[in-house]
Amino acid sequence: MTKFGALAVALFAAVVALIVASSARWPAPTPAPPRRPEPVIVVVDAGHGGHDPGAIVHGVQEKRIALELALRVSELAGEEPWIEILLTRSGDYYVDLRERVGMAEREGAAMYISIHANANASTTICGAETWVHESVRPGDVSWKLAEVIQRNLVNATGATDRGVLRQPLYLRHTDLPAVLVEVGYLTCPREHQLLQNPEYKERIAEGIWRGIVEFVR
Numbered sequence: 001m002t003k004f005g006a007l008a009v010a011l012f013a014a015v016v017a018l019i020v021a022s023s024a025r026w027p028a029p030t031p032a033p034p035r036r037p038e039p040v041i042v043v044v045d046a047g048h049g050g051h052d053p054g055a056i057v058h059g060v061q062e063k064r065i066a067l068e069l070a071l072r073v074s075e076l077a078g079e080e081p082w083i084e085i086l087l088t089r090s091g092d093y094y095v096d097l098r099e100r101v102g103m104a105e106r107e108g109a110a111m112y113i114s115i116h117a118n119a120n121a122s123t124t125i126c127g128a129e130t131w132v133h134e135s136v137r138p139g140d141v142s143w144k145l146a147e148v149i150q151r152n153l154v155n156a157t158g159a160t161d162r163g164v165l166r167q168p169l170y171l172r173h174t175d176l177p178a179v180l181v182e183v184g185y186l187t188c189p190r191e192h193q194l195l196q197n198p199e200y201k202e203r204i205a206e207g208i209w210r211g212i213v214e215f216v217r
């Protein structure tokens, strides 16, 4: 046999052995489909809406900024199949405050984040702050969520860090981790401009989104 012939025979034998080996395992057990982990549900609320514009400063309406940001956060979540964002509103209409948190409860959400823009009689107050209900204490899960969102928002935007603040809020109607993020002051001239800047709004949305991802992890 030539060298080539020997090689051909060896190859043939190997193929036959492979076929025999594979047919011996037949029928192969049907592999169970991989279990998809349930996505973590996050309810993102665009503050105000419809008849309630929130703050209006020189024609800029808080409800519009809040909706834009919420929609953008929801789009960013498209990249992560393990987090599902549900919006309390996706257009310019009003949703009852209790219904907003009620939706988060019903859907088994892991957290509730409401997006707002701030206003103050003083035009020198600028910066981002994250609110929790007044009964929340440092170390509580809502406080931790607020810290994570606030830090990521400030890192992404470079906004003045006004920290985590306590207020009497409708968030008392849920036991879920729940925060209200005030992304900037419409009454602060610099932030009034920034909150109309698409690039800056993208940074806000990214900051909130990164905060959600960090908290889920």
Ligand SMILES: [Zn+2]
Pocket: 047, 048, 054, 055, 062, 116, 117
């Ligand atoms: Zn508001």
